[in-house]
Amino acid sequence: MTDLPGRENDPNENPFAMFGDPDQMAAAMRQFADMLSAPQGSGPVNWDMAKNIARHAVVAEGDPSVMEGERRQIVDALRLADLWLNEATALPSGLSTPEAWSRSEWIERTVPVWKQLCDPIAERMVETMSGTLGGLGGESGAAMAQLGPLVGMMRQMGGMMVGGQIGQALGALAPEVIGSTDIGLPLSGTAALLPAGIAAFSHGLEIPSEEIRLYLALREAAHHRLFQHVPWLRSQLFGAVEEYARGITVDVSALEEQVRGLDINNIEQIQEALSGGALLKPEESDRQKAALARLETLLALVEGWVGTVTDAAATGKLPSAAALSETVRRRRATGGPAERTFATLVGLELRPRRLREAAALWQALAAARGVEGRDAVWSHPDLMPDAGDLDDPEAFVRGDGGLDMSAFDDERPGEGKPGDDGPGA
Structure with a gap:
């Protein structure tokens, strides 16, 4: 039977036209068979694959195991730093079992939190990829039936491509991280430093290595005091990230254009088309802007x-x-x-843009109310400064906002309400 002129390139009549010869597509599908047979697990991303890619990347660059002497130096520095912090904050210690990690160990120990942060946007990306492919087949029932297996395959491939992208990103980050709190979020419930990360940070600094190690240990231990003993902080930070991620879409028109021009036999071209970075498109809705502003302010307050x-x-x-x-x-x-x-990974820069203002506010609070009065602000989210307070810290210190702090007098820093979830929840 001879095809009618033009019908062979009409996606409504032939949903595989955009991919060339169906036989070629079938051959390409067989090429992917081994890759796609790997267990995907639950969720939109193949996290086993992401971890393997990240670990292979750091091993390729060199990831020596932590020597016993290095481990002892790190643990001792964290414990000494924690003692010094007793004089500087009313929050109790957040240190339980300090550790020293290699880069591969950092990947392994922080993946559960990366999963929580990345899955919302990954799910949106994968759903949009598969949905767009389904839409390209038109409304014909026969076309949709033909496209069904392809859409399923592309959903799985999309999840694997996103996993690959995440693995590459974590593999690129691991050589430069110093501890478990580099991005201002609690990536682990364990205080830890990386000897290799400290060495990279120290490069070019004419400062004794012991001083550098102790200063970085102070920062790590201080982060853990905050995240361990301010029960609401973790959920507020992660909630702002998730709220922002919900406002990010995949640029459907760009995806559609890339999919239409795919050479199904060119695996590298498919990988490039399905990589998320070029297709992420923030909606810039008021809700998303509010989430971003809240996140940036909280990060600045934490870092300050x-x-x-x-x-x-x-x-x-x-x-x-x-x-x-x-x-x-x-x-x-x-x-x-x-x-x-x-x-x-999630389509936004996690940057505390107003560090100086936040630090000035905390310093002013300590001068006016003492260390305990400063740290009491963390006892409830309603007591926290907002972006406007960073513009006028003196007004916040004076209490011009009119918030009655006496309502929270019984809730001391580090003593959350019954039922509050800690950072490991």
């Missing part, structure tokens, strides 16, 4: 408090504390590898 407490604890003990503080501030404020990686 950690910096303030760390510097107070280091004063008189570490001669290079001021220089190290400025180095860390610039690293966080200008956007380092952690921010770029997070932008790749």
Whole structure:
């Protein structure tokens, strides 16, 4: 039977026309058979695959095991730093079993939290990929029936492609992380530092290695005090990330254009087409902007408090504390590898843009109310400064907002309400 002119390229009549000869597509599908037979697990991303890609990347760059001497130095530094923090904050210790990690161990230990952060946007990406392919077949029932297996295959492939992208991003980030709190979020319930990350941070700094290690240990231990003993903080931060992610869509027109021009025999072309970065498109809705503003303010307050407490604890003990503080501030404020990686994974820069203002606010609170009064602000989210307070910290310190703090007098820092979930929940 001879096809009618033009019908062979009409997706409504031949839904495989955009991919060339169906025989070629079938051959390509067989090429993917082994890859697609790998268990996907629950959720939109193949996280086993993501972990393997990330670990292979760090091993290729060199990932020596942590030596016993290095481990002891890290553990001792974290314990000493935690003792110093007792003089600088009313929040109790968040240190239980300090550890020293290799880069591969960092990947393994932080993947559960990356999963929570990345799955919302990954689900949207994978659903849109498969839905767009289904839509390209038109409304014909026969066309949809023919496309069904392809859409299922592309959904699985999409999940694997996103997993591959995440694995590459984590593999690129691992060589530069210092501990478990580099991005300002609690990636692990365990305080840990990476000897290799400290060495990379120290490169070019004419400061004794012991001072650098202790200063970074102070920051790590301070983060864990905050996340362990402010029960609502984790959920507020993660909630803002998830709210923002819900406002991100995949650029359907761009995806449609790329899919129509695919050479199904060109695996690299398919991988490039399905990579998420070029297809992410924020809606810029008011709701999304509010989530981003809330996230940036919270991150600035976390980083500002950690910096303030760390510097107070280091004063008189570490001669290079001021220089190290400025180095860390610039690293966080200008956007380092952690921010770029997070932008790749969930579509936004995780950057505390107002670090100086937040630090000034915490310092003003300590001067006016003392350390306990400053840290009491963390006892309830309704007591926290907002973006406007960063513009006028003195007004917040004076209490011009009119919030009655006496209602929270019985709730001390580090003592959450019954039933509150801690950071490991």
